[in-house]
Amino acid sequence: xxxxxxxxxxxxxEPKMDEALLHPIYQEHKQAWQAVADKLSPDDAxxxxxxxxxxxxxxxxxxxxxxxxxxxxxxxxxxxGPQEAAMSRFPSI
Numbered sequence: 418x419x420x421x422x423x424x425x426x427x428x429x430x431e432p433k434m435d436e437a438l439l440h441p442i443y444q445e446h447k448q449a450w451q452a453v454a455d456k457l458s459p460d461d462a463x464x465x466x467x468x469x470x471x472x473x474x475x476x477x478x479x480x481x482x483x484x485x486x487x488x489x490x491x492x493x494x495x496x497x498g499p500q501e502a503a504m505s506r507f508p509s510i
Contacts (some may be wrong), residue, residue: 422482429479431474 450469454462461507 419482422485423478425485426478426481431477489505 436443453467457465
């Protein structure tokens with residue numbers, strides 16, 4: 418992934434995310450995950466929580482980067498053109 422997108426996410430998007438404001442489906446999944454984690458040994462619970470946090474960071478950054486790229490395409494009027502031509506004009510993710 419382009420380091421610029423990672424920097425944008427780390428400095429602007431991630432600090433503004435409040436888990437309490439996320440969609441109810443996220444809240445349900447988090448509660449289900451917590452119920453499973455409560456049944457794990459402390460070491461396994463720590464490893465699982467670390468894995469989940471890594472996934473959240475990776476997918477959050479990736480979704481943010483794709484949103485930036487689509488925003489660039491829409492603002493440049495490229496959304497209606499061939500995808501290959503539009504995508505080649507902006508930094509890769």
